[in-house]
Amino acid sequence: MLRTIKEKILTIVVDNSFVKNSLIFTLFATINNGLNFLLIFLLSGYLSKQAFGELNLFSTILLVFTTIIPLGTQGYISVIYYKKNKKYINRIMNTIISLSLIVFLLFSFLFYLLPSSITNYMSIPLEYVYCAIAICFFQVIYLMLLEVFRLEEKPVKYGLLTMTFVGLNIGLTWYLCVQRNYGWEGRALAQFISSIICFGISIYYLRQLGFYIGFNVNRNHLKRITRFGLPLIPHSSTVWLRMGLDRYIINFFQGSSILGSFSFIFNFSGLILMVGTAFNASNSVFIFKNLTSGSPNISVKLKKQVLIMTIAFAVITVISMVVIYGIIKLFMPKYIDAIPYIFPLCAAAFFQCIYYLFVNYIFYYKKTKELMYITFSISIIHVILSICITRYTVVGLAYLNLLSNFIICSCVIYYSNKLYPILRKQNINE
Template sequence: MKFLYILQNKNVKNGILYTVFSFINSGISFILLLILAKYLTPGDYGSLNLFTTFVTLVNIIISLCTVSYVSICFFQKSKEQLNQVIVIALVTTTIMLFILSSILLAMPNYIEQIIGIPSKYLWLGLLICYFQVYNALNLDIWRLEEKPVQYGLYGVSFAICNFILTFWLIVGLHFNWAGRVYAWTLLSIIYFIISVLFLFKRRYLSISKPQLSLVKETFIYALPLIPHTVSFWLKQGLDRYIINYFHNQTSVGFYSFALNLAAVITIIGTAFNSTNSVYIYKKLSNGSAAVRDGLNRQATLMSVAFLIISILVGFCAYTLIKLFMNSYDESIPYIIPLCLGSFFHCLYLLWVNYLFYYKKTQKLMFVTLSTALLQIIFSMILTRYSILYTAYTSMVVSFITLLLVYILSKKILNNEFEVK
């Protein structure tokens, strides 16, 4: 009876649904990963990862992190104010698209040399990032509305279409790694249209002039998140460019392959956080000391679960390469440190939500940016000697970031509940 009662709990049911859809998405992405590794050389695989890294960076910059404020306003503002925040985010994104396009238009050769891929793909990367803001906004609102079925079906359908189209372009039409870029671009456009229609239908898109105070409030919250979010790109994305600088794109391919295998752990942690963050925000909005203790117990249990998952993923990654992917043998030494780094990131996700809820984004910015700079310094010094040093540097910095966020979150929680 107790088991049935637990299953009837809305947060548990939503968590199970998010996890199931996450496993489906991860499975599809993982199979695509193996196919790309089979049909692409390590050099081509490295080029694709350099493009993906570029898209990840632009994704951070293009909205100036204003979209992140939607999650907070969903529980703290009226529907009218929420819509105004959405308008602020989308107008900001459009302005940034023009600014970034102007920069790329002004110095295409210089940027192409830095990124390491032709500028025509960089233009497609800008379009992908712009359209993804709308897709991410649509998904985020479904998550906040606690509608995991719509959220999951939308994500799974994108993953399936992406798999089919990428496979056809790379294997059937021999577009090489560029086939992945073309598939990504086309699907981003299609799902952008779908997202806009859904947002209009649910009355989250409306033409209204935002209050000046709300504009100021949005940017006060969002701007400190830019260095915070960029710090994660610096920790993983910049490593690939540093490896490419001191070694070559083939080395980037080996490192990226191991990183993508370890990312399965992060994907699972992020999927759990999709529902857990909403659960935490709701609890904190009307919480007590008992709620705090319950959240602490939950974090402990999930830490053990993530440790078990990390061990299993590491073992499976090693076995997979040894038995089926011999051409990627050079990726094996990176598996342990990168899996541990992903494990620490999952624990970080368990605690960082408290900093978001209590709007301590400036403190979070200092933590993540300082640790990112620390990683850059050591990566620049050590990567020239061995890429393995890069992997272990990433692992250690992930642990330091987790430790600092944990200390901050515990302190803030204790202070908040003492006040209550």
């Protein structure tokens, strides 16, 4: 009996490319994120709370400019990949790269004109602000190659490329932070060097796949991709508004030491998001391919998938909370004051994972403007409440994160279900 069940499970995994790819993506994501979290764990013990807080401010700048440098246009590739030929996609890629270079140069010039203002606002030295936006530009092509591997359903190549980037990051970080005693700045320099190396590797492999990288702006393509991408800047900025700006607010009202404790739990709650993003890497491809081809009974499959993954994410969230609590109690007593943040930040990550199950329908139907309205409006309210709450309690801010993620998740579920009603029995004609 047990052998029969094992054989059935093995058959499902081997014969079902979606399940197999999901498992491979999750495996590589687990390894990569596990290594990253191990590094963060080690750095949190090596760096002071203040330095750890400053490192998170640098990470926040990366978070913001990752979307701003390409003006949110990179997601357009996944939407058209199954509808257009390689030559057309290549032209779109080169338009995105050219646009990213222009934006990068404009911001560099702006920072050159206003150095003191930028330093005061960002709370880190200006040279590391330049470092951050340079990393974001170099990663445009790296992320482009990852997107091609993902859409071509080549999870092994995708995973090996990410492991290369993570391996370089970890090796250089350990050398610069610990061996050379550069502090948090060593982590920033490690990310900068790693991004340059992966930039070169990505150009080489894209050429091997038949995509020739150059700088060329096509007006018609520019209109299409910016119409899709520009609403995603406010949308993507909501991640910074709800998570990144919160760190600056904590730093302003409570200081970098409290920020270090909050960031410690926030980084560990990323274990939950790791699973959600890994699953989404294959799930979004599955959704786009089936909606494009008009596969029969896809609505039933997607409905079952939502139910199963919701249960899985809930179980992972509970396990993560227990593990984080145990790590603090047994190994990291200096972060004992961070325990009250565990439940709200982990629960917020859970709702972010559920959000991933539904947001792809909004991207597929190119309703990015409507998505922006949902996320940006809620995030603005979040910021206002954050300023009011954080001066009194950081625990209250953690619960505000939970509430904001829950409301955004609920709104996205409602709107995506109007576009493609997988939560209702009847489907609409596309």
